[in-house]
Amino acid sequence: MEHVKYNLESNHNNYKVIDLYTDGFNPAYDQEELRLFHSGQTHDLLVKEYLTDLKQATNLIIISPVWWNDLPAILKGFIDKVMKEGPDLTHVVTPTGIKGLLTNLNSAYVFTSSTSPTFYLKLFCGNAIKRVFIDSTLKQIGVKKTKWNNFGKISTSKKADRLKYLKKIDTLKLIF
Structure with missing residues (x-):
């Protein structure tokens, strides 16, 4: 994450970090959250904050490990709980499928690392x-x-390979 921050700051890009672990985000629905699901509402203050952040952002950078060939549960829970259906939220369901409402998000960069x-x-x-x-x-x-x-084979990579990868992150065009 530090190299992504360095890149953004070097290119004079404003950013806000959402760290699900530091925030203590609970990816699981409780009974009240399940009850509110179909109304697009939430009682989780972090979900409200994250929704506001997403609606104000122009770009998104996601940094995550790959666990069992997919995203970890906390990130899936973030998607489940924060991506709310409703006219003023993240999407609406139409007769032909989902219509995204976060059209303010011009781009997303997804950084992952994996053992595979x-x-x-x-x-x-x-x-x-x-x-x-x-x-x-x-x-x-x-x-x-x-x-x-994706930085694959991270657990068996050499220090020189990891440093090369981080140096690459320093110079990538993250906002495109």
């Missing part, structure tokens, strides 16, 4: 990050363009 090599995730594990998260979920909420960068 990237080619393995793409060719043998269904490419869930690209096919489900990027091409479906992010697109459905209104994100126009997305780039994905």
Whole structure:
């Protein structure tokens, strides 16, 4: 995350970090949240804050590990709880499918790291990050363009490879 922040600051981009772990975000629905689900409401103050942040953002950067060939539960819970259906929220359901309302999000950059090599995730594990998260979920909420960068084989990588990857992050065009 530090290299992404460095990149954004070096290019004079304003940003706000949402750290689900630091915030103590609970990805699970409780009974009250389930009751409010179909109305698009929430009693979770973090969900309200995150919705406000998403509606004000112009770009999105997601940094996440890949666990069991997919996103971790906390990020899936973020999507489940924050991506609310309703005319003033993230999307509406139409007769032909979901219409995204976060059209303010011009782009998203997804950074992941995995124990598996990237080619393995793409060719043998269904490419869930690209096919489900990027091409479906992010697109459905209104994100126009997305780039994905995975650092595969992270647990067996050499320090020089990790440093090379971080140096690459320093120079990427994160807002596109």
